[in-house]
Amino acid sequence: MERLLEIQGEIDHAARQLLSGRRAEARLEDLLDDIDRTLVDLARTARHVDSPALREAIDATCRAHARWSCARLGSEEERSAAAVYLESVDALAKAAERRRA
Numbered sequence: 001m002e003r004l005l006e007i008q009g010e011i012d013h014a015a016r017q018l019l020s021g022r023r024a025e026a027r028l029e030d031l032l033d034d035i036d037r038t039l040v041d042l043a044r045t046a047r048h049v050d051s052p053a054l055r056e057a058i059d060a061t062c063r064a065h066a067r068w069s070c071a072r073l074g075s076e077e078e079r080s081a082a083a084v085y086l087e088s089v090d091a092l093a094k095a096a097e098r099r100r101a
Contacts, residue, residue, distance in 0.1 A: 003038045007031055032069075039065050052100075059093060 011031050017024040039062045046058040 004035070004042075007034050007038065035065065036069060063090070063093075 011028065014024040014027045014031065018028075042058055043062045046055045046062075049055045049058065
C-alpha cells in the first residue's frame, strides 16, 4: 500500500507537468507499469489476509485495474486476448472463494 501512495504522488507530479505543457507521457506509462506490478504483489498478499472484506476489496481493486489496463490496449486482438485472460482469472478467483467457504 505504501508503494501505491508513492506512485500516487509521482502521478500527481507528472500530471502537473502535463498541465504546465511539459512532456510527461513516458513517465506516466512507467508509473502505470509500476501500478500493475504493485497490484500483482498486492493480489498475492491478499491470500494471506484474514479479513474476508479486505480480501474482497483487494480483489475488486485488482480486477478493476486489470479491466482498465485491458481497455487501454491498442488492437482489438490485444483486447480480446486480455478479455479471455480476465475471464480465466475470474473463474480461478471464484473457485478459490468456493474452496474458502
